[in-house]
Amino acid sequence: MQVSYFHAAADVPESVGSAEGPDAAVVIDVLRATTTIAWALQNGAEAVQAFADLDELRRQSDQWPKASRLLLGERGGCMLEGFDLGNSPVAVTHELVQGKRLFMSTTNGTRALQRVRDVACVVTAALPNRRAVAERLLANKHRWILILGSGWEGAYSLEDSLAAGAIADLLVTAGASVGNDELQAALSLWRQWQHDPESCLRIASHGQRLMRIGDHDADFRCCAGLDQISVVPTQDEPGVLRAVRV
Template sequence: MQISYFHTSEHVPLISPPADGGPDAAVVIDVLRATTTIAWALQNGAEAIQAFASLQELEAAAEAWPAEARLRAGERGGERVAGYDLGNSPLAVTPALVGGKRIFMSTTNGTRSLAAVREVPLLLTACLPNRTAVARLLLERGCQRVWVVGSGWEGDYSLEDSLAAGALASALCELAVAPHGQVQFTNDEMLAALALWQQWRQDPETCLRVASHGQRLMGLGDHDSDLACCSAVDTLQVVPMQAEPGVLRAS
């Protein structure tokens, strides 16, 4: 397996078919907090997550869905969009609230990364809680070229997404024994992400707290529980997978 890391959607190359050297799988990461929230929402019984880069597109799609079976989740600048049912907290997507419902979601960064790789044959989302489950699925599917895409913050690098990319790479290396073969890193960004994980693997929550976005969230209010949830490693088995363009369901 060849694996590359792009730390924001802006760095993702133009996508070509796998036969022409493009990826046969992509994994989107937004540790704080979109992909963590997506994983927990599906774990807690949401029917699907439908992701949108813009609030306008979200509103139009949500209006066409039965009111009793939908929730709107909107986040900008780390805070919930006024009037929406949810923001972007993994703690808010409780079974009682999201069970059986479709969540129409738009966030500052993560949903842009999902849009950037929407055409890849296999599209997954990862976070620290499900990193080993994602690694296992990639190997079971026999993926040969994988792009890991971070979400950053408004186009800039984010420490926590690279930490999770390194955590995923580490899990792949641990699991990739025969018949799966070896994992090869195809760019320096992936090697750097792995080194970052090796530095912080014993204390990922502190890494999230010192990261600029962790600092931003703490400046907005009490997000201690969110930070603890987002930094918990291998607590989930659910793997969000794109079932149709823009729609994620539990694999």
Template sequence: MQIFYFHTPAEMPQSLHPSAAAVIDVLRATTTIAWALHNGAEAVQAFADLNDLHTAAAAWPKSSRLLIGERGGEKLEGFDLGNSPVAVVPQIVAGKRLFMSTTNGTRALNRVRDVPLLLTSSLPNREAVVQRLHQHKPETLAIVGSGWEGSYSLEDSLAAGALVYRLVELDSTLNVLTNDEAKAALALWQQWMHDPESCLRAATHGQRLIRLGNHDADFRCCANIDRLSTVPTQGEPGVLKSA
């Protein structure tokens, strides 16, 4: 397995056609997706474009849908929920399809939506994603960070490093870290692995969330390593279900 890590979706070259991709937006989209599906959401349908989201949502029964999303870390006007993993509780999301758009994470998903095996990864479902990848043994894995508006994000690299660390630990003979970004992410995780929440808080986006208000519960949730067995998996373009 050749492992590439890209800080942002734009950094992934058009010439690369990986057999699997794991998208990361640890603060907070991929954490929220994992928890929503764990708590019984029927699916999470991701959109980079808000007009596309509203068109698709309008075709879905109102009683069976929720609009979920943010821009700049704050809930979108008229949406049911923002982008908090602690808000997608069973009594709200069970049986519902979540139509989701975020500043960064849904754009990353859109970039790799044609990859044969597309998963989303976060710290809480890291081990479950590793086991799924180990089962499928893709020839090439692209780990795609969401970044922040096209630039590097510390927290996504931390989560990428956590994924790489466990993949190599599970079977070092099958894994080759192909680019320097993957090696750097691994080193970052090795530095912060005993206190990932502090890394999330120190990151630029972590600081942004702190300025917006009290997000202590979100930080704890997003840093809770290997908590979930849910692997959000794309079955049809843009639609993620627990598989």
């Protein structure tokens, strides 16, 4: 088993989705899309359907019964006008999301998902479901696992690299090999911050951006909470994530 890490969608090799490419892809957007997805499914959402394009989101969500859908969206960290929720993991409570399909579009995470949607196994990961994701990947004995950070508008993201290192630490300890220097750097980052991941999220440029636009203390605590939930959001049709529990 080989594990590689790429900082953003544009860095992913052209072989993705082909027989020579990875047979598993892990998408990370710690602040905050993949944390929100994990908690929404943990709290009983029927599925989370991810969109890079807002017009397509609206078109498909209009075909779903209004009482059993929620629209989640943000751009630049702020909730989209006309949507039910923004992109906060503490907002997707059991009472609100139980049994509903969440139609979601975010600045970075949903674009990353689209880039790897043709890989045989696609899951999303964050710090709260880090161990569950690693255990599922190890059980499936994948040949090549590609971990993809969402970044910020194509640029490097400190917090996504932290989570990539956190997942890889478990995989490498179990015998996986390190596939590129980016993953080696992510492992080093995790080992530096593993005892205080929230501080790392706060010093990251996107963490600083969130602090400038409002009070996101609850989100920071939630996004930094390590190994708290057992759900692995797993794509079972293009762009649609459902809960698999470990």
